[in-house]
Amino acid sequence: MLFSSFTVFASQGEISSRDQIASQYKWKLEHIYPTDGDWEKDYKKLEEMIPKMDTYKGKLAQTDQLIAAFKLREDMLRISDKLTVYAGMKSDEDNANDTYGAMVDRADGITAKLKAAAAFIEPEILKFPEDTLKDYMQKAELKDYSLYFDNLLRTKAHRLSETEEALLALAGEMAAAPENVYTSFRYVDRRIGEIEDEEGKKVKVSPATYSGMLEHPNRDMRKKAFEAEFTSFKESINVLAAALSGEVKSNVFFAKARKYDSALEAALAPDNIQPEVYNSLIEAVNNNLEPLHRYVSLRKKLLGIGDKVHFYDMYVSMVPSVASDIKYEDGQQMMLEALSALGEEYISDLKKGLSSGWIDVYETQNKYSGAYSWGAYDTHPYVLLNYNGTLDAVSTLAHEMGHALNTYYSNQHQPYAKAEYPIFTAEVASTTNEALMLDYLIKNAETKQEKMYLINSYLEQIRGSIYTQIMYAEFEKEIHDAVESGEALNATFLNETWGSLMKKYYGEDFEVDELAKVWWSRIPHFYWNFYVYKYATGLSAGIILSDKIATEGKPARDAYLNFLKAGGSDYPVEMLKAVGVDLSNPEPVEKALVKFNDLLDEFESLMQE
Template identity: 60%
Template sequence: MFRKSFTSKALVFILLFTMLFSSFGVYAAENSIPTRDEIDEQYKWRLEDIYETDEAWQADFEKLQKMLPTIEKYKGKLKSGPNYIADCLKSIDEMQRLHDKLYVYAWMNSDSDTSIEKYLEMGDRADSIASEMQAAFAFIEPELSAIPDNTLNEYMKSDDLKNYDLLLENIIKSKEHSLSESEERIMALAGNLLSTPENIYKAYKYSDRELAKILDKNGEELTLSSGIYSIILESSDRDMRRKAFEGEFNSYNKNINTLASTLYGEVKTNIFNAKARKYDSALEAALLSSNIDPKVYDSFIEAANSNLKPLHRYVSLRKKLLGIKDKVHYYDMYVPMLDKVGTDIPYEDAKKMVLEALTPLGNQYNEDLKIAFNSRWIDVYETQGKYTGGYCWGSYDTHPYVLINYNGTLSEVSTLAHELGHAMNSYYSNKKQPYSKADYETFTAEVASTTNEAIMYDYLIANAESKEEKMYLIGSYLEQIRGSIYTQLMYAEFEKTIYEAAEAGKTLTATYLNDTWGSLMQKYYGEDFEVDELVKVWWSRIPHFYWNFYVYTYASGLSAGITLSDNVVNGGVEARDAYLDFLAAGGSDGPIELLKSAGADMSSPKPVEKALQKFDELITELEKLMEE
């Protein structure tokens, strides 16, 4: 579901699991989306907290333009000592912090209504100056890399560099992957060019793709917007689900060769970057730069492959509960297996549910959630032109912001808890850490969000008011684990497979990508699942494949989240405080080390295995309830 290139400090976390929507009858009848002006102000985020006016944004943009050339005074002088290095890095921080504000303001305004060209232009200007900044800063890493390791280690003892010790440690670790100043400058200048595949994909997915139109059972025409398509996939009308699936997937299949070329371009871009920096593979480049051993990635995929029987059980159970006579198809995977409970939850009730469920995180956490609710951090409802899905974003000098498209379903309550997990993680890290250590690694990005969800699901299941409600909640939790762990690890295995193929010299044609995807789906979903020819183009709908080995973090996030939620709820104050310390730790240590301190050892596949064991246990619990 994305998006623009973004600076490393801009905190962007996009929710990627299957949305379960309801209220189909309402959308079918109205078939309309409100304009932004029709939504009450309290349900729209207040971007004026970043800049009161566009003119204020312009003033800061011009300020940044004037600041940028000043970095030249440090060129050639970093070897002079820790004071010069500290002054240089502080100047960079100042410019990056300013750019982060410019960037998020432009693009979040654009996401509020993507039809407004002014904000697209402002976002593009922020993108362009980011490339200029990278080019201007190109001399820094080569100069620091040229300083002997023992000298850098001595420099790190200086109080001036206490906030940059991890940066300098990473310089030492990555010296073999550093380039000369001229090479770094070329790589920086190529930044915009190398983002072309993603930009082409976004243009097709969000602008040029013709949304399918289908007829409902009353003969009325429906346009398959993201929200309406997701709603229909939850409909009990299987024929409607099939038609929606065919309409949506055909909108990609019409241009599948172009989309294959676009993805191949992205893969070649990341392979080029890896080779330029002397990594053995694109996977190694993506993970080692975040202090993650590629073996961790492989161990997660192996854990999934060793625990596919529960997923096969789940597909078979879905077939039984839905009364499907043939095989389960893609369009059968999102309709609730059980009668819906609480499918029209007003947003104000959703807020209360989230606050009550997350009580184990303590009073301060709860009070900070109330600030988020009451201070317009959240953009709540779907409006015309608004970005679909959900995410949390912000910068060091702003409070976090959350975008959702709330529709009254239990899934969307879960989404709210998820994104607020991101928000509190960013909020606490920004308050506790200096700018240089506030941003956390991709690997830990989904932990706070999925821990919230795991706590909430366990709470709701334990407090269900009826057997039917409990069964429905278990079914929803099963779908959450399927979507965030099994599905994401299938994505991760696909990504690893196609990169290895490209690195071996294979051309990634649409046929190859379709066949690879189809084989993986059959392996993951089992004999009771039908791999249609059309479903093989599923890969072309996933924007996260333009994020360079990101999807596995959803699986690591929920796996860690299930372990940590159990610690928080059942481990007492000490376990809770260890987790809250993690939320405020930002990037003050390596991601594996931070999670281990919090109570989840992600250097082993055990948290993934524990999560998949929970999936199996939930299936067993659901089957027992069905027999009562």
């Protein structure tokens, strides 16, 4: 575990084109379709399959016809998934490539047609007597659909007629417009600023390099990077406000159409979670803001800030002399060592993913920023990174490979109907990896300074995944409540709502700059309909599970791997209860915030040695 000197600008300058990156650092999308022509063949095949759904209308009371209809829908969805994943990831390689942007639109369009063609299935099934549905749940030939039928019964009051369901399915493509506008702005049309580094050289504030710049020890450099990045959003703030307003109105529309009391209730319903759970998480974090205020004050002290802490002071390490410029291969080895507690099976499959074309590693021109894991049931998982050599980048690798292995195991052990796991549990698989890695690195730190650096990193992980994400979640609730109350989501309302939350969360030693109030406009997750709170529940569960795996050994590890292999075979809260984590109440989040406070105590104790 060696960390070299700080070299944030070592690999910056002009962003590489894709053909300048060695093949071993690029994912192999040819594993899905060898050529675009093969994609077109599957597209045409799906077009020809869709009309066949009509032959099953009115016949689903016959068990053999029901099974055949399910089979056809599944076959079509599996093709649709591959079309969408391939087109989406090819587009993410270069968001300026209109060819793949058009393929994404076509994939979205044909998926909407597929769902519209199959929209009669649920309304027709729901006409059956309840006893019939319960009987179907017990039939061997329908065992893959037991949870599906249970969900139908559970949400029956929110299901609509065949005609209405078909209309909502068709509206799905139109409802994607706000996110499409946002994505086009962020990755194609946005003016990426330039700043001068300490040597007077021009540096482009690209999506991937911006995060590195915020970790620069020179405060003036951090401030210039922040101003360049946030100004690029402020310049179009009214457009971005209109896009987010459209997204929220879309969520409210679909919730009302399905007779939910709120957009929040509708968003939580698929996971069988009540709004009270969401609200109690926000309340639990609001009741535990003092450690975060204390952390901000500690930053002010250690960074020698004479005024107040600003947004651009929140990401630089409080131990600046220990930083990282970690080669990708070294980062892989760090991850493998840290996750060894998960056992030989997990590590063997992790190595397979690292060496088999799953991962797209480095930033290239117009590439999607950030990181994600994606894939289809009939492909191996894929991971997109923008690796920049920081410890955070290594942590991101562990995070996304957690998702990837969850997908890999789920697809291996579950039928298609039960393989897709909800995001609620997905974030557990990723954050357990992060928690294991940081605990391992802290325990094996070679110097006091290194240990302090790693504790700082763990504090940042909890701040980013719990405090910050719950602040995001509170913002989401407030803006949806506003629309449901008839208020307009203009830029002024959004900025002031965001500024108030920042002040509450970060405390008296934090300065809410006017420019920082546009922070909301940089968050793509706000187009994913009450998504972000799952980061907080995920990390909270991950911290508990990582502790169990480290202290209890094989029994806890086996239970955890069985959880990963269970995919979407049960409701997420029930799946987590089986491994000792009850997320139906705020206790896991509260325990994670105790961990934050304990780490803060340990950090301050080391300072005094």
